[in-house]
Amino acid sequence: MSTKKIYFGTNLKMYKGNQAVVQYLSELSDFANNLQPEYEITLFVIPSYTTLKDAVSCAQEKTGRLPIKIGAQNMNPNDNGQFTGEISPLMLNELGVQLVMIGHSERRHVMKETDQEENEKVLSALKHGFTTLLCIGETLEQKNYNISDEVLRTQLKIGLQGVSVEQLPSLWIAYEPVWAIGTGGIPATADYADEKHTVIKQCLLELFGEESKKIPVLYGGSVNLENSNELILQPHIDGLFVGRSAWDAENFYQLIINTLDVVSAEEMRSISDENEFSIIARQLINELGGKSNISALTHCATRIRVVLDDETKIDKIAIEKISMVKGIFSITKQFQIIFDKQIIDDIYSELKILLK
Ligand SMILES: O=C(CO)COP(=O)(O)O
Known part of the structure; x- marks a missing residue:
């Protein structure tokens, strides 16, 4: 097996109830178990809160060649307290959830969460032992002002304030430009995405030194069967974080096998081209x-x-x-x-x- 690590995940947003999630996971596990990857693959699914208990049980029952990591879409940073309607890290731990997503663009821009709030959540999620997926990305307005790099650096510097080098193995980053996400989103070109991933990796290097090279940076925002191959071939993109195109298990599986084929073909080509x-x-x-x-x-x-x-x-x-x-x-x-x-x-x- 090659040592290359590739990440594939989906955020189900506020779609799919309990029954639909269990059926989806069951189909996806069956597909995933057909994979004979030559790479180290991480597969994760982030469904809504109410489905987490059954999602975790289903992922555990169906676990085979490629286990599916189940994540939560958000988390209150406090262990407990007077926070009506919120879900605490202890509650997620109790359900066996392994991953928590923090700062998805819809939480930042629809729910108006700030970088400081994301930072509190990141620190709490890491403290409680979750794999912590911090999402960052610029808005169209910020892109048009040509300040995307500054925005990404700010979101990283505030969002990761106080994170220690020892915690880095549990940290993942997703670059999700706000203008690329969801219905009406325009997917970033592979070149643009890779350029921003370079900015992110450079900033992580400045913050944490060489150890930062272990942090995977995933791209998300209108990833689909047409653009996934080109995106995954970019040198600074470690994985794909998919919304709509992954909500049908077969479609998601197809996207995964296509991208793995293209990565493998590219590796063969570069070895044979080497002089x-x-x-x-x-x-x-x-x-x-x-x-x-x-x-x-x-x-x-x-x-x-x-x-x-x-x-x-x-x-x-x-x-x-x-x-x-x-x-x-x-x-x-x-x-x-x-x-x-x-x-x-x-x-x-x-x-x-x-x-x-
Ligand atoms: O929000 C996303 C993943 O978190 C991406 O959603 P889409 O792939 O539907 O644009």
């Missing part, structure tokens, strides 16, 4: 702190010249050990790697392909 220059280029990117650390790339007759966001992430010793590297050189705001002039064009082209 000595692409191997060097890939090693170089790793030792330069990863794709997201490289903000500009050029070359001259004998040098690859890169501008990096954070020069402290360069592993100079490892770079000098890469085959065909003749030396390295650093000037203000530019790092240079020296190669023979006969191969500089080949290395540069491979770097460009990998950095696309």
Whole structure:
């Protein structure tokens, strides 16, 4: 099995009552058990509160090759108290719920929840041992003002305030641009989604360091059978969080198998396409702190010249050990790697392909 991890989940919103959820889960489990994935797959379903007890029992009874994790759509951060109509973490724990979603766009924009409230819920959910799925995303207005990156960074910085590095294995993020969600939503293009995932991953790296690389970032917002393949192939998208297109179990299963096929085909293609220059280029990117650390790339007759966001992430010793590297050189705001002039064009082209 490849070590690649892929996440697929659905939020059932305020659809499907108890009977419908049990039937849906039962069908989905049967489908999922036909999967013989070469990847580590996590499958989750987030139904409404009133169905959770039976949903958990059904998922436990039907558990097979690919278990389904059951999540709650929201949670009050307090253990108990005078909060009429709310559901506490203790109540969810008692039902065997494993996952809690916090800050879905409909809670932020319909119920007017703030980043500070999401933060209280995130801290409480993590404290109670739930896998905590924090949803973030910009509105159309914010996108039009060209402040999407700032909005995402703000939602992360406030929403994750006080989270410790030790808690990161239980944290997931979903990027769900508000303008892409639900009926009338326009799906984000794969390029746009990947660009925002890069911003999110960069911000998580700043907040938590290297350990943040374990946090999966899922894309949600009008994911369907037409766009799921292209989305999953993006280098910074770790999974798909689906609404309408997953509410029919067979459709969801079809979407999952299509995307797994395309991931597998892409892996085969990249292995067979690999040559000595692409191997060097890939090693170089790793030792330069990863794709997201490289903000500009050029070359001259004998040098690859890169501008990096954070020069402290360069592993100079490892770079000098890469085959065909003749030396390295650093000037203000530019790092240079020296190669023979006969191969500089080949290395540069491979770097460009990998950095696309
Ligand atoms: O809200 C969503 C998942 O939480 C996505 O919903 P749609 O896929 O229906 O746009």
